[in-house]
Amino acid sequence: MFFFFFGLIFIYYNKFYFIEYLFFFLNSCSLIYVILIDWMVLMFISFIFLISSMIMLYSMEYMNLDLNKFRFLLLMNLFIMFMVLLIISPNLISILLGWDGLGMISFCLVVYYQNKKSFNSSLITVILNRMGDLFIIIVLIWMLNFGSWNFIFLNYYNNLNYLFYMSFFIMLASLTKSAQIPFSSWLPLAMAAPTPVSSLVHSSTLVTAGIYLMIRFNELFNNMIFMKILLIVSCLTMLMSGLNAIFEFDLKKIIAFSTLSQVSFMFMILCMGKIEMCFFYLLMHALFKSMMFLSSGILILNMNNNQDIRKMGGLINYLPFCSLIFMFTLMSLCGFPFFCSFYSKDLIFEYFLMLNLNFFFFFFFFFSFFLTFFYSIRVIYYLLMMNFSMFNYLMIIKFESLFLIMSMMIISLIMLFFGSFFMWIMFYKFDLILLEMKFKILSILILLFGLWFFFELNNFLYSMKYFMSFFYIFFLSSMWNLMFIKVNFFLNNFFYVSSLMYKIIEIGWIEYLFDKNLIFFFGNLMGFNQKIFLNSYKIYILLFFLWFLIILMYN
Structure with a gap:
């Protein structure tokens, strides 16, 4: 009721608030958490809280005889939290936090009953949602060209061709989360989850996240x-x-x-x-x-x-x-x-x-x-x-x-x-x-x-x-x-290739060359005992990176 009441006030007075909180500033790189509050955010959060509270009340009776009822309620609360993080964020880094969290918690909820059907459905759900995370990460890297990850400022850069690529990947990310062609196969399979999960996922959270992202990025898609x-x-x-x-x-x-x-x-x-x-x-x-x-x-x-x-x-x-x-x-x-x-x-x-x-x-x-x-x-x-x-x-x-x-x-x-x-x-x-x-x-x-x-x-x-x-x-x-x-x-395809690469490279050539010959050579060259160096080479790598960061800070 609180969010809904303030949403009405924001509609009437046509107001919005843009809040920035600076965590730290290091070497001209600032870590900022940004919150955008307008009538859309307040209305959507009020509806999510209304629906999720009723679903929680419903779940108390529906999942009453389940042995893992506490874990189920905890996952549902985490799911709502990540959706709220996604809604209030005009910054792509914090959007990725909510976006990725939705995909991970949806995997845990679909696999909840832990049978063969649930495992198969949850695996397809998490892989297709991970493709959407990949598109968001590509947009995140591409936005380094603008010097800011806040998409609310993107309308100042309409003369650049960079927006063309950004809008393409944002559209693909929205299609994966909202299950449009060709990413539609996970949505009917996600019905393996309990009914309260289906009610929350299909009404106002996971499936509508792609729509909400497109609504927020609508300035990018003009005349595209x-x-x-x-x-x-x-x-x-x-x-x-x-x-x-x-x-x-x-x-x-x-x-x-x-x-x-x-x-x-x-x-x-x-x-x-x-x-x-x-x-x-x-x-x-x-x-x-x-x-x-x-x-x-x-x-x-x-x-x-x-x-x-x-x-x-x-x-x-x-x-x-x-x-x-x-x-x-x-x-x-x-x-x-x-x-x-x-x-x-x-x-x-x-x-x-x-x-x-x-x-x-x-x-x-x-x-x-x-x-x-x-x-x-x-x-x-x-x-x-x-x-x-x-x-x-x-x-x-x-x-x-x-x-x-x-x-x-x-x-x-x-x-x-x-x-x-x-x-x-x-x-x-x-x-x-x-x-x-x-x-x-x-x-x-x-x-x-x-x-x-x-x-x-x-x-x-x-x-x-x-x-x-x-x-x-x-x-x-x-x-x-x-x-x-x-x-x-x-x-038969991706996992087989990844396991083959793991056997050949990770526990094959890299282990043979790096852990034995290379470390033995550097240990003798620098006068260290080989056993001591084998046990502490991770510490030396960490010290090297710290030394590199200190040089960057003072330059």
């Missing part, structure tokens, strides 16, 4: 060709994730593909140059996506940890409150009128209709909208409208716990009312859009068409199930063959 490339990549990712969600039967993976689709939607808004609209939808997405995972976690827990939607059905009769909340989140995902994401999605939809884009982007945008409606209706049909499929689960279904209900109630109330409230606050930052009636009701018509088309296509898919299973196995299940990035790929 990368925005057109990013628009194509985001369109293809929306299409791929929507098609995979239609044919998927794992509930958590369907929600993961919907996250991937919505993150690509945010990238499309960024490519249009509407930063405030993108941030508005980012906050709304954090609310309903966290609720979607929390409610699906209760459904999975009550179905004896079964995640297959074909084995569910009729759950509204057994878990009415949780099923109602889950249906509300899916309606909010679709942009149903007067839910929280309706205000942001409808605004973006109308703005898109006013742009001068070609038919390719126009078609992808509307088709991705249609796919979102389609897989949302499919999940509602399988979970709530079908007959109850697994009768042996009837004795397993438990009551909805008080802690679980309370944590969901708070976020759901904010989710229902915050969209219009934030729209009133931010209205002066948005353009006034006037459209004809036929364009205004186009989104509602697509929703109704998706509803009709689902029930028509459902019978057709059942009759064509052998052909569709062949199509799914050979094309869609591998996410357009992006799943080639598997553990075996790394084990």
Whole structure:
């Protein structure tokens, strides 16, 4: 509440604070920690604290019988801390601290259950996130040309060609963390983590870190060709994730593909140059996506940890409150009128209709909208409208716990009312859009068409199930063959090469030449005993570096 209140004040008075703290100054090199506080930072931190506190309350009951519950809560707190470090930093060194910390803690959380699936998924997650860290480090080195690591000053260097390379690597880093093509394979695999982790990672922290970095670096991307490339990549990712969600039967993976689709939607808004609209939808997405995972976690827990939607059905009769909340989140995902994401999605939809884009982007945008409606209706049909499929689960279904209900109630109330409230606050930052009636009701018509088309296509898919299973196995299940990035790929290529180099160089030639012949030669030359020198050569190397630093300081 504190951060949210001050965020409103900062919006009203249009203020921001830039705070620098100098740790030490050595040889014209200063180590400074920088904090940027504006309305975006305060709003985003308030939402992260709200969602994470409710997820912690949820985890107290959800992970109650787990033996390593304390370690789980500690990792979740570390995850939130690194995300806050990333948000408040306008300095690339401190951004790297939060960026790298998110990747490491996400590895620990995905591998939490310590089975074979968790190990494979966590390894792919950490390697693809490490690629994003590599791109940030390259930008960090490249910014030595500017004499400062604060990206807030970069607009003074627009006449330099250096910004071209910087923007390219920042875009690649954002694509790795936000799981866009070709780095999309880690996001569905990260579903091996516990459900509270999925709720935190997919709503407001890890996946949105790439979006937030692009929002902060938006000055770099003005009039750059990368925005057109990013628009194509985001369109293809929306299409791929929507098609995979239609044919998927794992509930958590369907929600993961919907996250991937919505993150690509945010990238499309960024490519249009509407930063405030993108941030508005980012906050709304954090609310309903966290609720979607929390409610699906209760459904999975009550179905004896079964995640297959074909084995569910009729759950509204057994878990009415949780099923109602889950249906509300899916309606909010679709942009149903007067839910929280309706205000942001409808605004973006109308703005898109006013742009001068070609038919390719126009078609992808509307088709991705249609796919979102389609897989949302499919999940509602399988979970709530079908007959109850697994009768042996009837004795397993438990009551909805008080802690679980309370944590969901708070976020759901904010989710229902915050969209219009934030729209009133931010209205002066948005353009006034006037459209004809036929364009205004186009989104509602697509929703109704998706509803009709689902029930028509459902019978057709059942009759064509052998052909569709062949199509799914050979094309869609591998996410357009992006799943080639598997553990075996790394084990058979990179890890094999690194182990070979370790055997040949590290414990091979270097040990033979340096530790035996070279040290023996220098030991005899300087009159030292060989055994003493072998035990203390590290100290001599350390003294050499200290001597080198003293020379640098006095020069």
